[in-house]
Amino acid sequence: MPELPEVEVVRRGIATHVVGRSLIDIQLSGHRVARRHVPGPLDLADRLRGRSVTAALRRGKYLWLELDGAGEALVIHLGMSGQLLVEAPDAPREKHAHALLDLSDGRQLRFVDQRTFGGLQLVSLVPDPFGPGTVPDIITHIAPDPLESAFDQQAVGRAMRRRHTQLKRALLDQSLVSGIGNIYADEALWRARLHGERATDRLTASAVRGVLGHAAAVMTEALGRGGTSFDSLYVDVNGASGYFERSLNAYGRQGKPCRRCGTPMVRESFMNRSSFSCPRCQRRPRVVA
DNA sequence: ACGGAAACCTGCTGGC
């Protein structure tokens, strides 16, 4: 489910519930949810117990809760199917609830993840390589996303044009620009009228700026809708995608008419996943990157 | 340095 707008909706949804509260008790189930926390789930739970949350922050698709003291943060990645819910502790436990964190206000923060690609880990905060402030040490390779002030569109555009790679690949490269996933990459490319296989080093600076601008715009629009379309207490995978789906111009529209020119949209396999584009508006390059 | 593929999971859909 989650690309940048969805993760930001989740961040906003939980922020009011967790910031200023402390973690009273933590239950982790299964080995997957804390697999990235090398010392193991018991260590994770022990070190979280009693800590208070001072901020809920995000870069790209990574979310973290800054904890008091020691310069540490609880990093949460939602993977493909992760959800964060704030509920009453006695609410029925979801089938794939892997982490239950009791909050000092009597509520419970739950990490629910069907496919378990997401997870939790406690790490140190280090200086942000891209600006003032700090970030978790495990995400120093993640570039700023288009919606944060540290994002430098000119610099990212230059970096993309220096690479000899395909445009969609570059948009999905979280070390160049973060937060963009398969859906919003296709949407940005459609708006920019560019095929994802265009070579980044053969595009003009303004074309690259254009597609980055479209990526920022479409994610901002999605965020606006996400913010009003679902309850912050229960961010639902199906509810979220079902709602914004109506606004998509490219993703999932194979066979349907292009909303600009009416030509049937096509689906192609790219990077082990699906890409959707208009064969007329987004001309495939003669020379592929 | 880059690209491709596989790995990590569960669940749903569509075809036979």
Place this chain on the structure above:
DNA sequence: TGCCAGCAGGTTTCCG
């Protein structure tokens, strides 16, 4: 009805 292939919005890692 069952079975199986294919697919799903992410990231990391390995291999050529």
